[in-house]
Amino acid sequence: MIEINNVSLRLGGTQILEDVSLTMPKGGVTALVGPNGAGKSSLLSLIARLQPLQTGSISVDGLPVDTTPSRRLAKTLAILRQDPAVASRLKVRELVGFGRFPHQRGRIDANDLLLIEAALQQFGLMDLADRFLDNLSGGQRQRAMVAMAFCQGTDYMLLDEPLNNLDMLFARQLMRDLRAAADNDRRTVIVVLHDINHAAVYADRIVAMKSGRVVADGPPAEVLRPDVLAQVFGYDMDVIDVGGAPLVLHHR
Amino acid sequence: MAVLPNARLLVGAGLFGLFAISLCIGVDDLPMGSVFTDAGALQLLLVSRLPRTVAVVLTGAGLAIAGLVLQILVRNRFVEPITTGTGQSAALGVLAVTLLFPTASIAMKTLGASLTALAGTSVFLTIAHRLPPTQPFLIPLFGLVYGGVIGAAVTFIAWQADLLQYVDIWTNGEFSGVLRGRYELLWILAAMVALAWWVADRLTIASMGREVSLGLGLNYQRIVQLGLVMVAVISSLAVVVVGMIPFVGLVVPNLVSRLMGDNLKSALPWVAMTGAVLLLACDIIGRLIRYPYEIPVGTVLGVVGSGLFLWILFGRTQRA
Known part of the structure; x- marks a missing residue:
């Protein structure tokens, strides 16, 4: 279980995260969605101790990320940053x-x-x-x-926009692989996604962020509703039902 | 890559062959058959030829490793310690020790040089990490200017103190002065190469950047500190004992990376050996070109090294 309590982050005078509290149970795929600059990547790098924690606390399987030796954490969580270059x-x-x-x-x-x-x-x-x-x-x-x-x-895999650079075929393949890692290998996958329809199909749970705050949190059917989406992304979009999963028509 | 076994064979045979050739070249005739019968010949071999050859091999291997490590720390393939401030800082250190303690031993001078080299390289690294990563050539350019400024300070102080001819010895690397009893500190270079190989996996991970390193549980800060010490100690030893030798640290790691990749557990020994081969070859050329006189190895390397460097640069663009 990942427990995030009252985490705020301020970098160079900009408030990146504001009082985020979140609990992610072990197992399954959780997608972090939200517009650019919502603080998704920052939250991920705080969980993965790539950035020092300023206020609040984060623990992964009961290990506080700011005081647990890095080597110990490396056996519990893996992180892939966006564009590792x-x-x-x-x-x-x-x-x-x-x-x-x-x-x-x-x-x-x-x-x-x-x-x-x-x-x-x-x-x-x-x-x-x-x-x-x-x-x-x-x-x-x-x-x-x-x-x-x-x-x-590791039990936990944190991935920051892993679908970058991937064409449709490989994006779908990767999401299926992550789903399989969760289902067959009992990994807990937390993934930042921009393609909300991948999140709709492959995630068990979607956490939507905006301006450094968590604004919605729940299974895809609860989060991917027109009113929530308009609040998160700032414009109206239709959502239709395709085979039981929501499909967001965000491009129209 | 089919070229690989050949390259390895070439480097291995080259080191062996050049080592033997180096022992045979000198102003005095030294027929190798006579060393077992003629005490004078044996003396010449043990006092001059062998120490010189060993010194060249150690220095070449050390400088190549120092270049490799600095390139990993800076995350830029176009830097090397001798031209980007480490060598000049080391010279500043020797100069300071010479001025303050004129009777200091060569070991004391090396220690002083290592400390200033460590400080100078740390400053370079700190600034290099602040330069925009989108412009990779800014870092080597900054390094050249930075090294130039420290070098100018060294020249100014030496001129004031009337020590210019000493500075000349530290800045122009050559091996003609190497005799038994005056090079043994260079064996520390072998220890540094061994240390680098010992931490080869950590260096490879560090080369993937701070975040990948942290994610894999590597203490990035500590490997950077260790790397800085290695770079400073190797460069200082080279400057104090034989003088500055450019290009080895720049060209060799790039060459080996092209042929064998950057997995240092397997590539690092070849970096060391290729460094030794390159420097030995250049030293032999320098000794032969206007025999019986010598051209400093640094000068030969300036020509050979820049040629190799151009080849690496153009080879890169062709591949991309």
């Missing part, structure tokens, strides 16, 4: 293998090798495993980064 010339298999670092500190054993192959398989990277990252397309690189986070083998 890894410039190192690594092969895909090597990159994914570094996901095992928190467990082994560099000494890869037979079990790790199995997990690395499993992650490559899971994200359809077997054909690319021996290619260098800088010879891949943006989408392929992105999948390799997600596979590395998956390979870290």
Whole structure:
């Protein structure tokens, strides 16, 4: 369980987050949605201790993120930031293998090798495993980064806009992979999404943010309503029902 | 990549071959067959030829590793310690020690140089991290200016104190003065290379940036501090014992990265060996070109290194 209590964040005179309190139970896929600058990425990086906490408290499985040793946390949560811009010339298999670092500190054993192959398989990277990252397309690189986070083998996976750079086919594939990670591997996936219709289909729960506050929180059918969406995104949009899931016509 | 085994073979054989050649070259005739019978020949080998060759190998390996580590810390492939302030800060340190304690040993001078080099490199790193990442060439340019300013301060102080000819020794790297008893501190370079290899996985993760490092539970701050110490110590040893040698730290890590990638657990030994081969080759060229006189190895590297650097630059654009 991730518990966020009264978290505020102020950077360079701008209020990024304002008194956010949120509880995310273990398991399932949670989507964070909201307009640019809503504070989604900041919240994610605070949970993942990439930024120091200013006020309030955050704990993951009872471990306070500001005082727990980073190494310990790396076995509980994995984070993939938006545009990690890894410039190192690594092969895909090597990159994914570094996901095992928190467990082994560099000494890869037979079990790790199995997990690395499993992650490559899971994200359809077997054909690319021996290619260098800088010879891949943006989408392929992105999948390799997600596979590395998956390979870290943590209960919690935090992903910041992982669908960036992905075409429709791979975006859908990645969302299915994340769903499978939650269903089959009992991972807790928390993902920042801009494509709200992916959230509608693949998330168990949607947290909508605006101007540093949580404005709606619940299953897709509750959050993806015209009145809530207008409040979050600032314009009116229609929502229709397709096979039991809401479809937001946000582009019209 | 099919080129790989060949490149490794070439580097390995090159190091071996050049090491042997280096032992054979000198003003005095030294037929290798005679070292077991002729005490004078053995003396020459042990006092001059071997120390010089070992010093070149250690320095080349060390400088290449220092360049690699600095490139990781700065997250820019176009920097190297000797031209971006570390070398000049080290020279400032030796100068200060020489002025304050004229009788200081070479070890004391190295210690002083390491401390100023550490401070100078830390300042460079702090400023480099504040420059906009969208303009990667700003960092090496800033480094050149920064190194130039510190270098100018060194020259000014040395001129005031009438120590200019010493500064010349520290700034122009060459190995003709290396004799037994005057190079042994360079073995610390071997220890630094070993240390870098020991933390190779951590360095590779650090090269992926602060956030990826933190996410994997790596103490990023600590690896940066360790890297800074490695860069400062290697550069200072090089400056104090043989003088500044440019380009090795710049060209070699780029070359190895092109051929083998950046997974340092496997690539780092090749960075060290390629550094040794490049410097040894340039030292031999410098000794042969106007035999029996010598051209400083730094000058030879200026020509060879800039050629290699251009090749790396243009190779890059072709691939992209």
